[in-house]
Amino acid sequence: MSLKIYFSFLLTFIFIQVIFAQSRYNLSGTIRDANTGETLIGATVRLTGKTSIATSTNNYGYYALTQPEGEYDVIISYAGYVSAVKRIILNKDIKFNEELKSANDLSDVTISAKNRKNENVKSAQMGLERVDMKSLNSIPVLLGEKDILKTIQLLPGVKSGGEGNTGFYVRGGAADQNLIILDEAVVYNSSHLLGFFSTFNADAIKDVSLYKGGMPAQYGGRLSSVLDVKMDDGNNKEFRFQGGIGLIASRLKAEGPIVKDKGSFMVSFRRTYIDLFLQASSDSSINGSTLNFYDINAKANYKIDDKNTIYLSGYFGKDNIGVKDLFENNWGNVTTTLRLNHIFSDRLFSNTSLIYNNYNYTVRLLNDVTNFKATSLVRDFNLKQDFQYFSNKHTVRFGLNATHHRISPIDITTTQTSQVNPLSQEKRYGLESALYVSDEWAATDRLNFLYGLRAAAFSLLGPGNFSTYNASGNILTTEPVERGKFYKNYLNLEPRFSVSYLFNDENSIKASYNRNTQNIHILTNATSSSPTDQYVLSSNNIKPEIADQIAVGYFKNLQENNYELSGEVYYKWLQNQIEYKNAAQLLANSSVESELLYGTGRAYGLELFFKKKFGKLNGWIGYTLSKTERKFAELNNGNYFPARQDRTHDISVVGIYNLSNRWTFSSSYIYSTGNAVTFPAGKYTIGGQTAYYYTERNAGRMPYNMRLDVSATLEPRKRGKYESSWNFGIYNLLARKNPYSIEFKTDPTNPNKTIAEQTSLFGLIPSVTWNFKF
């Protein structure tokens, strides 16, 4: 079936569904925080009367509902806020904006049971995890630097990239198969300091959603997950400042109205000061070295009128590492997003975004003989047009997305004295474009659907010389292509389908199927993300990666939605996965595509999740049982082998205890099977040295990981607007030596023997952080 038929079929179907809803009245508006004017994402708006209906606010706090004429109670609720109830008479279309008060006292947090949401049971959406920014503050982390990427690793189905690392793997996917977006802009490298910290400064973040499966059709471009991060809009009522001083970094954020109640801004800055210790050294070679990162988040919005709001947001971050007279390495991301929210009618909400983002790095070697400067850049221009149409039982989303990529793999410049030659590897250009439509349909009180289709096209553009290779990696043909010419095109249709069936308000089953494709790929030999990771586009050699995932789940809430319980099973098929040949040279290699191998993969697993949401003690327990395998004709005799991140068992337990208004205690515990690794099956002598003989790929296991972290937060009494808090933490309380790597070497005490030496990164690490707000 052609694309056109698919689309017209889907559009007609949705249109017929929607048209029934016309002879009713509409209630719409925006829900905000009463103190800051910040819009609330995902707040529940419930209309009860003759009939009852509920919806959630969208990413801009906007909602719209349709009901027959009558008298209704509008109940607006949001976790951590005091619910609002208003009586309205719906006899015409009504605009109803509301501001909710934040529930700061413990007594308020015990939200009355009837207002607790059962969205997790009811919604057709599967595999979605929302990170609660409030609990994020109390979850213990390495060096007290709170981090959303480390917090999501505590969720079932999400595996950590390594000890203290912000890289993550979702349901058997690779680290480069996560779509990480900050205010719609792709963040290519989400790590600072070689992965120990993420680029997301929690102070500046308002909302974090992670889709492990069942991605709605508006998201595309990566196989395994979507991490949608949204920045704070800023307080539109008064000027506020907040900040913190920690062991590793300090933070400062300012926000306030541009025009009261109409526009606001937010600027947040964070910088490490490890290098201040270096500067303090009396040794000239040490105090000339650098080691730091900083990032700036900034955002401004202005409500032009009731129908138009404009947003401008940006991120700028940089890491610098350098040793005097030896080398320098710096890298960073830049993102800029300009957005216009336009309300065409009470029912049609439009969001237009123009996005620029880049990731770049520079490596400089400074010695006199091999000096060079190497730079690399990935740059995107992106246009997104998204429409949301709200009707009685449908929320329809449709839109388009077009991204122009430019990749400069490497440019090397040198001085006259250098023995390295200048090199400029050919740039690559690509255009990713997509059309999508999806419908969230409350078919009956018990049956909900979320279904859609995304048509994703990719074109590799000229100029460039594109080569084909034989099996041993030699060039067969090279075709020069002119600027602007479409050299290679791919079109993939990505169906997305989720359904939920409610047995009652507290029990449901859900099922989903989705296909995702990916046209930009990372080539790296490193275990964790590295600043010099190389990006390549799909080409005549590299086919788009494809993933198909099915998932089935059972969801149950207990004690009036205080407890959430869920179990999901998934199975995922992966196509056109990328691996490297032996001795692959990935950097500064214009024939890098000749170094690649292509294969398939499969991943399946069970995820159990139990969460207590309210009360003095809250937290969760997550368990994942999973298997992740890859298959390449050229590797492991063509048999399936475990992917490196294949960990059979993964357990995480998070507990937060609010002892009083002043003290909060929290702890997290993780256990996971060790990574799949290749151990030697023998050894031999070659070139006068001992080498190891390998048979099955990744058939061995690293020792298991286990860690207990604890923290305590003290909040002294507020004095007027001034608030402060102390956070004390201990990372790895049990001081367990978790495996980071294993090295095989000759036993120093017996040169005839081989030993396996395990390196662990972190022992017990205490931390203290002071935060303030005024």
Place this chain on the structure above:
Amino acid sequence: MKKTLTYLCLLSLFFTSCKKIISIDTNDAPPQIVIEGKITDKLAVQQIKLTKTVSYDADLNFPAVSGATVRVGDSRGNNYIFTETAPGVYTNRMRGVSGVTYNLVVNADGQNYTASSRMPNNVKLDSIGVVLNSFFGSDRKTAVAYLVDPAGETNFYHFNLYVNEYLSQRFYVSNDRLTNGNPLRVQLFFKSNNNNNDSDELNSNDKVRIELECIDSNVFDYWYALNEQSGRGPNQGTTPANPTSNISNNALGYFSAHTYQTLNMVVR
């Protein structure tokens, strides 16, 4: 080196990295044949060694493969029979020539193994020396080799470094992909077999010997792959695998026809 360590500690701030010896479960594979064959451009006793692998936790005592027939033919129609002069060591006094392809045929334990390698042109090893590297404030002596890479061809180099006739436990391999046509100063960092950084320093009166082999591209890939994996274990860098050998029938090892030069010096 103490200062380096101090610096690394600072660098990692509170990252209290630590090491311990662990035992691992490995599957012992049955012994495999390892062939290490070299033909050089010097008129000398050329050696082809046949050994077997041992299990991971066995002593470093590699059994010789005796009673094999070993033969090398070249593209000019010459045939050289290699005879076993010591257990597992097969020799023939001959000289290889640049531009000629050598074909190895080994029959051992009823299996046939073949390989071929084309001897590249020689690139002159001009001189060797010692340079002083300032490493976080401490000066460190490093052995270097000087040569001029020819512009018109692709070159692959393999070095061996001996300090007091002790072979450095690293694989030194390079190509001219980024340095074609330039005078080269190649640094060779010494690594002894005990895991002590301090004994890796070059001291005054140390005797340094550097061998340069100009190798073909398959042999380069072999050394490069070994080097990528050495000193790195699981969970670091590339997933380890056996380097792609130019020998058929799944034999481990390599067969290399290369030019050979060696230079000596004493560290002052």
